[in-house]
Amino acid sequence: MQQRPEVLEGHAPFREYKTWFRVTGNPNSDNVPLIVAHGGPGCTHDYVLSFADIAQSGRCVIHYDQIGNGRSTHLRGAPEGFWSVDLFLGELDNLLRHLGIGQRYNLLGQSWGGMLAAEHAVRRPEGLNALVIASSPSSMPVWVVEALRLRKALPLDVQETLARHEADGTYDHPDYQAASDVFYRRHVCRLDPWPDDVVRTFRALAEDPTVYHAMNGPTEFHVIGTLKDWTVDDRLHRVAVPTLVMSGYHDEATQACVEPFVQLIPNAQQIVMPNSAHMCHLEERADTMAAVEGFLSQHDLRVSA
Template identity: 60%
Template sequence: MTTHEYAPIPDPAYTGRAPFRDYQTWYRVTGDPTRAARAPLVVLHGGPGCTHNYVAAIADLGSPERAVIHYDQLGCGDSTRLRDHGPEFWTVELFLDELDNLLRYLDIAEEYDVLGQSWGGMLAAEHAVRRPSGLRRLIIANSPASMADWGAGATALRDELPTEIRQALERHEAAGAYDHPEYRAAEAEFYARHVCRVVPNPPEVERTNRALAEDATVYGHMNGPNEFHVIGTMKDWTIVDRLHLVDVPTLVVNGRYDEATDDCVRPYVENIPGARWHQFENSSHMPHVEERDTYMRVVGEFLDA
């Protein structure tokens, strides 16, 4: 686990809200997609139900040559909140429709790249297997190809925790006491090892943490109480048998200590034709934070190839 000075996040050129059904999707743009020579990069954040803040550093890839677009998915951040909507509302199809709507609204649907992190990578893969005509390149970052693999990986990582921490997790999960201070402390130990090894977390990561603590509607319904106890509607999700449909250059990344273990990401590499795999040796689930400069170089070189 490391500490360091936190570099500032590049300021957006502008922000806005895209109408989507009866709702609004908030977005921010670094650079100008109408003037840049390269395809704009659309960043899909994780969760489901986090905010764009923790992946905001990826705006480092913005330049006069390339715009970078972040957005808050429906139900979180500065997009429309819907706390009273139940699990049947929050579906993969909903978020695919929202992404398609944003691409059309920003007038970039004819040419764009996508980077999805964690759940965002799962969503990016779902988008890519549909073979949208405008998609040029795909980056799947720290994402499982099936929740069965994610669960198996989480179990293996939990088994490596000190005995007292494992027992605390098991005891309070059996009681459904996910807010118990002892459970939260054990959860934090897992996160410091396998989610973000920069401790304390950078300000942009803390902003997402606070937002999720304030409103976990989407996360709770689709995922569950935390990263390693998945009991929501996504618990049986898989895309492994559809990955052969991806027909664009693809980069897959994870960290050496990632909760998205090698077994989680391997199906992307083995089933997407020509996919490349890069592992960040000093990172867990957030190499865009943990090895920020190296991450931007690796991803930037892939986008520029």
């Protein structure tokens, strides 16, 4: 019987705050470690914890909760402008230094985490070895257009409920939440019931939506936060490491959302998981882990320039 990888948890001081992290597996392995950035903005590591499966191959896998989320420092009173891409880039750099892996590491970002990972990669950090972007848009304006397109395919009564409560600003109304859930079940996670990891993340997001509201807005359809005009398209040519772009066939991160990553990052590879929405790491878990580990293993021996 295969022994389960060891798990270490801790906090990395960041400015006057603390970033919670979890290390699964041996950090001294010959395989290049993988750090996982979760989505949201404002979610937690829980729903992407399945990527710890990769540690069974001998690769160390690192999760963390971004500032404002999960087990890291919460800042409910912070002004909207506090929550920025630069804040989370600085936190990621700090965590890499704290863990002593900044000289060589792989980075996987899911959804908003992939946006953050792309921002990190275009800066050409010396230690970045390989990049995985999972179900992420390269442009928030395109994301909104595509979300509204998918929404128009929902049942008419669901569309009417969404529109009515958005006009009233009653986003917390049970009917609005139920109508939004129809979209989520089609384009976020198609498993029924949702795995406990997903439930924990959504519960945490509901308990403290500070980051989500500041950077995104009240819903997936109504993006009015600090990311509303964000795009990385004009800088993707600067990514200088092997890159894998993953998404689901039914994903809210549609092909239009991910296409710039595929076309503008030099020699990027793409995989579309046929039976998944936004969470192929859960919806097609084994196949997703095999694809990610297979990609990363090709580059374990690569020497950074």
